Amino acid sequence: MTQTNNNMTVNPDLAMERAKCNFNVLEVTHIFDGGERNTLQRKKIEDVALNSGASKDALGEEHMSPKEKYENAVRKSCIYATMMKNELAELSGLESFGVSSPVIRRTADAFFKEVSPFLLHLGMFVPTIMGQCTPEQQSYWLPRALDMQIIGTYAQTELGHGTFIRGLETTATYDPETEEFVLHSPTLSSYKWWAGGLGKTVNYCIVVAQLYTKGECHGTHPFIVQIRDEDTHVPLPGIKVGEIGPKMGFNTADNGFLGFDHYRIPREHMLMKNAQVLKDGTYVKVARHGKLTYGTMVFVRVVLVNEVAFNLAKASTIAVRYSAIRRQSKPKPDEVEPQILDYVTQQHKLFIAIATAHALQLCSTWLWESFSAVLAQMKGGNTDTLPEFHALSSCLKAISTSDSAHLIEQCRHACGGHGYMISSGIPNLYNFVSATRTYEGDYTVLLLQTARFLVKAYEQAEAKKPLTPTVSYLAHAFSGSRATWDNSPDGIIRSFQALAAGKTAVCVTNMRKRMRAGLSQVDAWEMSTIQLVAAAEAHCRAVIADTYRKEIVRLTANSSPNVKVVMDQLTTLYLYYWALERTGDLLMFTSVSQKDLVDLQIAYEELLLKIRPNAVGLVDAFDLRDELLHSTLGSYDGRVYERLMEEALKSPMNKEPVSDAYSKYLRPMMKGKL
Numbered sequence: 205m206t207q208t209n210n211n212m213t214v215n216p217d218l219a220m221e222r223a224k225c226n227f228n229v230l231e232v233t234h235i236f237d238g239g240e241r242n243t244l245q246r247k248k249i250e251d252v253a254l255n256s257g258a259s260k261d262a263l264g265e266e267h268m269s270p271k272e273k274y275e276n277a278v279r280k281s282c283i284y285a286t287m288m289k290n291e292l293a294e295l296s297g298l299e300s301f302g303v304s305s306p307v308i309r310r311t312a313d314a315f316f317k318e319v320s321p322f323l324l325h326l327g328m329f330v331p332t333i334m335g336q337c338t339p340e341q342q343s344y345w346l347p348r349a350l351d352m353q354i355i356g357t358y359a360q361t362e363l364g365h366g367t368f369i370r371g372l373e374t375t376a377t378y379d380p381e382t383e384e385f386v387l388h389s390p391t392l393s394s395y396k397w398w399a400g401g402l403g404k405t406v407n408y409c410i411v412v413a414q415l416y417t418k419g420e421c422h423g424t425h426p427f428i429v430q431i432r433d434e435d436t437h438v439p440l441p442g443i444k445v446g447e448i449g450p451k452m453g454f455n456t457a458d459n460g461f462l463g464f465d466h467y468r469i470p471r472e473h474m475l476m477k478n479a480q481v482l483k484d485g486t487y488v489k490v491a492r493h494g495k496l497t498y499g500t501m502v503f504v505r506v507v508l509v510n511e512v513a514f515n516l517a518k519a520s521t522i523a524v525r526y527s528a529i530r531r532q533s534k535p536k537p538d539e540v541e542p543q544i545l546d547y548v549t550q551q552h553k554l555f556i557a558i559a560t561a562h563a564l565q566l567c568s569t570w571l572w573e574s575f576s577a578v579l580a581q582m583k584g585g586n587t588d589t590l591p592e593f594h595a596l597s598s599c600l601k602a603i604s605t606s607d608s609a610h611l612i613e614q615c616r617h618a619c620g621g622h623g624y625m626i627s628s629g630i631p632n633l634y635n636f637v638s639a640t641r642t643y644e645g646d647y648t649v650l651l652l653q654t655a656r657f658l659v660k661a662y663e664q665a666e667a668k669k670p671l672t673p674t675v676s677y678l679a680h681a682f683s684g685s686r687a688t689w690d691n692s693p694d695g696i697i698r699s700f701q702a703l704a705a706g707k708t709a710v711c712v713t714n715m716r717k718r719m720r721a722g723l724s725q726v727d728a729w730e731m732s733t734i735q736l737v738a739a740a741e742a743h744c745r746a747v748i749a750d751t752y753r754k755e756i757v758r759l760t761a762n763s764s765p766n767v768k769v770v771m772d773q774l775t776t777l778y779l780y781y782w783a784l785e786r787t788g789d790l791l792m793f794t795s796v797s798q799k800d801l802v803d804l805q806i807a808y809e810e811l812l813l814k815i816r817p818n819a820v821g822l823v824d825a826f827d828l829r830d831e832l833l834h835s836t837l838g839s840y841d842g843r844v845y846e847r848l849m850e851e852a853l854k855s856p857m858n859k860e861p862v863s864d865a866y867s868k869y870l871r872p873m874m875k876g877k878l
């Protein structure tokens with residue numbers, strides 16, 4: 205593994221762990237990166253972007269005021285944007301800045317402990333222009349956006365509605381006299397709320413509003429709207445815009461609010477790929493599927509699976525390296541205190557995080573490829589695969605973000621008190637990832653979208669109609685007997701599928717019973733939603749397990765024997781872990797016995813011991829440079845205590861020997877003079 209400083213002194217425990225590792229770390233790096241070519245390209249990009257030191261701050265972000273933090277984030281965003289235009293675009297094989305790649309996104313993380321105020325420009329503004337504009341509109345807006353002559357965001361959510369897009373209240377009313385749309389915020393709850401970069405950074409945004417023309421509402425549509433002067437950056441007349449205030453994370457993203465007072469924009473500023481308003485106000489629907497205007501959200505849901513895999517890889521790197529250098533307690537009085545990584549409970553907390561990072565990384569690549577295939581079909585006018593893809597991307601977004609947030613928090617627990625320090629890097633990772641569970645579609649809401657699809661697929665299976673690939677297992681849901689338990693990887697995956705099918709069947713049966721008892725379809729659905737969410741979760745676990753296993757078998761076909769073994773151990777660990785988490789369900793829907801489960805628990809514990817010697821090698825294989833980790837606990841050299849002390853000494857509280865608070869409050873109080 206290449207490090208920036210080859211002469212570093214490494215903590216002896218970490219050095220010992222690296223000597224113990226029995227597989228070729230670089231080979232696993234290639235698997236995680238999706239091939240040797242990608243690794244080489246990533247390293248080149250990282251070298252150019254990070255070796256200059258431009259990502260570093262003189263004073264840690266955490267010691268800055270909110271205003272200083274924001275300004276510093278803008279400063280570094282501009283440096284990074286300029287690098288991307290100049291050096292990085294060619295290196296990454298991108299034609300121009302803006303069409304971001306995961307590697308470019310990841311490298312940017314070295315510049316920000318929280319996030320860039322440009323995240324929404326790259327993440328949603330540019331993709332919406334690419335996905336929702338006509339070719340003419342694109343040729344006008346895209347070059348300006350890619351060149352950062354304009355900076356934009358995506359303002360959909362309002363104070364009153366986020367989930368229920370059809371309930372948005374902002375109106376865009378067409379005026380044929382002037383050939384303009386009049387944007388208006390009729391109520392407080394209709395104010396746009398949350399859009400990243402809106403508070404202070406952007407001068408344009410995509411606004412999602414209810415379209416009215418000829419007195420008729422045609423539902424929500426996207427518009428491109430200038431909100432600040434291109435020269436002075438002053439908000440334009442009719443625009444009320446500001447920043448929404450401190451949050452749990454995302455504090456450098458200047459999330460904002462936005463209101464319109466009869467604000468006029470040209471007709472051409474409606475994004476017209478999927479629907480158009482002609483000069484005379486006639487509404488023309490172009491798209492063959494009603495939900496294509498939700499396309500940017502689907503894109504970001506796909507991207508997020510990769511994003512959280514990366515953040516989980518970071519958290520597990522920090523926690524595993526720290527657990528290798530940390531020694532605590534003395535279970536054997538005559539021996540030295542063990543590394544905390546030797547505790548089986550610690551391995552139970554951490555190895556699933558490593559395995560999940562791999563599982564999600566591989567699923568994200570597979571999901572991206574499926575997305576590309578769906579997009580290619582849609583280009584030819586065929587939207588048949590969209591419902592399945594919507595169901596798939598919804599559940600993968602929900603489960604990947606939720607599992608990653610949970611496991612990052614588990615990594616923090618694994619680091620004891622020091623994990624609670626901002627300088628450990630884990631709190632910022634958690635704050636970032638826990639938000640991903642909510643934004644771009646809340647966890648429960650998205651799983652219920654998948655459940656809709658599962659119920660329909662179940663009914664198709666019942667009617668012996670053909671099923672789409674991700675739910676083909678439902679065809680076996682009507683055998684009448686419980687699935688046969690078998691603890692081989694394929695056997696466990698079949699059991700996960702049986703759980704998903706069984707849970708879906710229970711939902712359908714209960715809904716039908718409730719409807720027979722007099723409930724409406726909507727109420728019967730509502731009463732079953734706890735189980736529907738559980739069914740969608742089970743379906744998603746089956747998809748992840750199946751994809752992870754198949755991809756690892758494929759990707760390690762030519763690997764060296766020890767790499768094959770360790771990758772197989774990780775996938776097996778993932779399967780055992782989730783089987784043991786779902787023992788109740790397995791007992792309900794498969795033939796598993798109490799003895800089978802006791803045996804599985806023992807096999808799981810033995811697997812942890814087998815993985816233990818390679819644990820540091822496995823996180824080294826994520827190949828995350830120190831600049832990306834921002835962590836006192838997780839650096840490659842393991843100088844944990846030195847770094848913790850160095851960081852503590854940087855605290856502005858340590859600048860003066862006696863705090864002003866002493867003379868102002870403590871002394872008067874102690875002397876009875878307050």
Ligand SMILES: CC/C=C\C/C=C\C/C=C\C/C=C\C=C\C(=O)SCCNC(=O)CCNC(=O)[C@H](O)C(C)(C)COP(=O)(O)OP(=O)(O)OC[C@H]1O[C@@H](n2cnc3c(N)ncnc32)[C@H](O)[C@@H]1OP(=O)(O)O
Pocket residue numbers: 304305309323324326327328358360361366367368369370400495498499501502504507508511590591594643644645646649653656657
């Ligand atoms: C380069 C980038 C690098 C890195 C990126 C890193 C970070 C990310 C970048 C930015 C993130 C930061 C900020 C976050 C931004 C945001 O959060 S933007 C706002 C996002 N908002 C949401 O996600 C709202 C969630 N709500 C919805 O999606 C929908 O409203 C809904 C809950 C799905 C329901 O919609 P609706 O009420 O209109 O529909 P239904 O009546 O329930 O369903 C009707 C049928 O339509 C189907 N459907 C719904 N959605 C879709 C879709 N997207 N595609 C296809 N089909 C869809 C639905 O299944 C129903 O089908 P039916 O069952 O056959 O009837």
Ligand SMILES: Cc1cc2nc3c(=O)[nH]c(=O)nc-3n(C[C@H](O)[C@H](O)[C@H](O)COP(=O)(O)OP(=O)(O)OC[C@H]3O[C@@H](n4cnc5c(N)ncnc54)[C@H](O)[C@@H]3O)c2cc1C
Pocket residue numbers: 324357358359360361364365366367368397398399400454459639642643644645646647648649652
């Ligand atoms: C950090 C961050 C950044 C964001 N950035 C942007 C941005 O740039 N642009 C933008 O437009 N938006 C942005 N958002 C908004 C985000 O998309 C919404 O917050 C998200 O979609 C959830 O919607 P909501 O807030 O309305 O939650 P709500 O829908 O009010 O959810 C609250 C609770 O109600 C439950 N619930 C709601 N509806 C249902 C239902 N039908 N069935 C069962 N349960 C339900 C949910 O599960 C949840 O438990 C951002 C949010 C965050 C946190």
